[in-house]
Amino acid sequence: MNLPRLYHRLRLTVVQVRSLHGSSNVQQVETAAVAAESDPVSSQFSVFRTSENDPACHTDLHAGQYYTLPTAQLRTLFPHGLPYRFQMQIKTFNEACVMVRQPALELISYLKKADYSRPALRYILYGETGCGKTMSLCHALHFCATQGWMVLHIPDAHLWVKNCRELLPSSSRPGRLDQPLQASLWLKNFKTTNDRFLSKIKTTQRYVWTKRETTEEGRPLGELVDQGVARVKSSSDVVGALLRELRLQAGGAAEGAFRLAVAVDGVNALWGRTTLKKEDKSEVLPEELTLVHNLRKMLRNDWSGGAILTTLSHTGSLYKPRSAYLPMELLGEEGFDTMDPFVPVPVSSYTEKEFESCYLYYMDRHWLQHPHSQTEEGKKELIFLSNRNPSILERLCATL
Amino acid sequence: MPELEVTFTVTVMKSVTLQEVNLNSTLCNYYFFSVNSKFINMIMQDGNKVLSTEIVTQTLEAIKRKQVEKYHKAPAAEREAIECNPYTIFHQALENCKPVIGLANIQKGSRTYQVPIPLTEKRRRFLAMKWIITECRDNKHRRTHMYEKLSQELLSAFANEGNVIKRKHELHKMAEANRAYAHFRWW
Numbered sequence: 001m002n003l004p005r006l007y008h009r010l011r012l013t014v015v016q017v018r019s020l021h022g023s024s025n026v027q028q029v030e031t032a033a034v035a036a037e038s039d040p041v042s043s044q045f046s047v048f049r050t051s052e053n054d055p056a057c058h059t060d061l062h063a064g065q066y067y068t069l070p071t072a073q074l075r076t077l078f079p080h081g082l083p084y085r086f087q088m089q090i091k092t093f094n095e096a097c098v099m100v101r102q103p104a105l106e107l108i109s110y111l112k113k114a115d116y117s118r119p120a121l122r123y124i125l126y127g128e129t130g131c132g133k134t135m136s137l138c139h140a141l142h143f144c145a146t147q148g149w150m151v152l153h154i155p156d157a158h159l160w161v162k163n164c165r166e167l168l169p170s171s172s173r174p175g176r177l178d179q180p181l182q183a184s185l186w187l188k189n190f191k192t193t194n195d196r197f198l199s200k201i202k203t204t205q206r207y208v209w210t211k212r213e214t215t216e217e218g219r220p221l222g223e224l225v226d227q228g229v230a231r232v233k234s235s236s237d238v239v240g241a242l243l244r245e246l247r248l249q250a251g252g253a254a255e256g257a258f259r260l261a262v263a264v265d266g267v268n269a270l271w272g273r274t275t276l277k278k279e280d281k282s283e284v285l286p287e288e289l290t291l292v293h294n295l296r297k298m299l300r301n302d303w304s305g306g307a308i309l310t311t312l313s314h315t316g317s318l319y320k321p322r323s324a325y326l327p328m329e330l331l332g333e334e335g336f337d338t339m340d341p342f343v344p345v346p347v348s349s350y351t352e353k354e355f356e357s358c359y360l361y362y363m364d365r366h367w368l369q370h371p372h373s374q375t376e377e378g379k380k381e382l383i384f385l386s387n388r389n390p391s392i393l394e395r396l397c398a399t400l
Numbered sequence: 401m402p403e404l405e406v407t408f409t410v411t412v413m414k415s416v417t418l419q420e421v422n423l424n425s426t427l428c429n430y431y432f433f434s435v436n437s438k439f440i441n442m443i444m445q446d447g448n449k450v451l452s453t454e455i456v457t458q459t460l461e462a463i464k465r466k467q468v469e470k471y472h473k474a475p476a477a478e479r480e481a482i483e484c485n486p487y488t489i490f491h492q493a494l495e496n497c498k499p500v501i502g503l504a505n506i507q508k509g510s511r512t513y514q515v516p517i518p519l520t521e522k523r524r525r526f527l528a529m530k531w532i533i534t535e536c537r538d539n540k541h542r543r544t545h546m547y548e549k550l551s552q553e554l555l556s557a558f559a560n561e562g563n564v565i566k567r568k569h570e571l572h573k574m575a576e577a578n579r580a581y582a583h584f585r586w587w
Contacts, residue, residue, distance in 0.1 A: 088465065091465075091469065092465045092468050092469045092472075093468070093469075093472060094469065094472040094473060095472075365468070365472075366468055366471060366484055367464075367468060369464060369484055369485040369486060369487070370485075370487065398461045398464070398465075399457045399460060399461055
């Protein structure tokens with residue numbers, strides 16, 4: 001039974017039925033007509049791929065299909081945001097294809113409809129391990145970038161609360177601890193993503209870093225970032241200053257107005273415990289870390305002109321049971337109260353249609369090499385073994 | 401090929417670790433089970449079978465990744481020639497490493513002679529696997545992972561290059577050089 005051919009026939013009949021019923025949405029009919037015309041030309045792979053590469057135009061029609069991220073822009077868009085296995089996949093398949101899924105579409109529709117003169121809305125993507133929260137976040141960030149927003153992406157907040165080689169006592173405030181390596185690395189990546197904004201935005205205050213180094217009022221933000229990258233010792237304070245400036249100036253009425261998308265992956269790290277220890281072997285609380293303290297201020301909804309997109313993540317979280325995935329369990333009392341008016345977006349495993357699409361994509365890319373996996377029986381075994389969980393399916397198919 | 405019937409009851413599985421899933425999936429690979437499991441046992445140290453199966457699965461994945469990457473970057477004319485199935489590459493590499501003839505120490509009088517003898521299939525397979533594993537353990541850079549070293553060695557053996565193939569050829573040359581003593585063999 002030739003599955004792609006069957007889907008192709010089913011899809012054609014669905015398209016015809018839809019146009020017969022006379023849908024009121026002109027765009028849908030147009031896309032359906034275009035799809036019906038181009039189907040004979042690109043019949044075999046139109047089932048799981050779509051040529052619509054602009055996230056703003058993705059609708060429910062494209063749900064379950066793969067769209068391609070342009071390789072030229074990948075380095076600037078996501079210098080540090082994509083999951084490691086996905087980066088390996090991009091290298092192997094020579095292209096970056098992301099599946100359009102329901103949670104990402106929901107998030108993008110909220111972003112389109114929100115009122116940006118009101119305080120920033122907080123969105124939390126939650127779900128079981130390996131269901132696609134980070135990828136949905138990256139899809140939404142691609143949408144923000146194509147709309148010309150400024151993107152503030154913290155790829156994994158857990159990296160700031162564990163495995164830190166150098167913990168310096170803060171130069172500006174007693175009782176706080178700096179993390180120069182993490183801060184300077186993040187600043188470098190921030191600069192790659194948002195280069196074009198940095199020359200336009202100006203500082204509103206004079207910052208004194210040491211006795212000899214200051215940043216005057218009215219200097220472009222690019223100088224601030226360069227200061228942090230060059231002088232690694234004060235980079236955590238630079239991050240704090242940068243966040244403060246962006247908070248004050250996002251969505252202003254001036255002609256240099258921009259919208260700010262704050263994206264934090266693994267936001268539950270900010271309110272959990274850390275594995276870092278001070279010199280007297282006592283545990284460091286997250287509030288005592290400069291980076292975490294400033295990021296928490298950013299996540300409060302007292303600024304307007306942007307959106308706060310976050311993900312809960314259990315992998316990488318510290319001292320949490322393996323079955324925890326709900327916001328209450330992972331954020332804890334304190335975190336939940338701070339994030340409280342938020343929009344929850346649940347992310348679940350693949351539906352049947354999405355699983356089919358993923359399977360066909362792997363077949364197209366010659367990823368499933370074992371002869372048994374290319375049969376119907378093998379597909380049923382894959383469904384059983386992975387329970388349609390995207391990351392487990394990906395690791396299984398890698399070994400086959 | 402013995403038909404292994406894998407029956408399973410359909411139950412709802414919640415979160416499963418990758419190690420549990422991988423042990424289940426080798427049941428499905430019944431076609432390649434026998435050779436793969438011998439290799440896994442030979443890599444195993446201190447009875448740590450979990451670690452050695454992980455290494456072998458990571459090796460197969462690394463081989464597949466390299467070949468699929470090469471496949472996608474090659475122009476359409478060369479794509480047919482690139483082999484992407486890690487299992488066939490593993491088998492072919494092993495075949496290429498198997499020596500045809502071996503040497504045995506036979507004592508005649510007070511002297512021990514290196515006599516060329518035919519090898520059984522089991523011995524040939526054992527020698528090929530042993531050479532691959534010792535080559536990867538001893539002669540490679542300390543900081544690369546075992547699966548990385550193994551995948552490099554297997555891919556070069558597939559193309560009939562590399563240190564293991566050289567070792568096989570040296571054994572053949574020694575046997576050819578000592579063919580005068582072949583009549584010392586009595587079996």
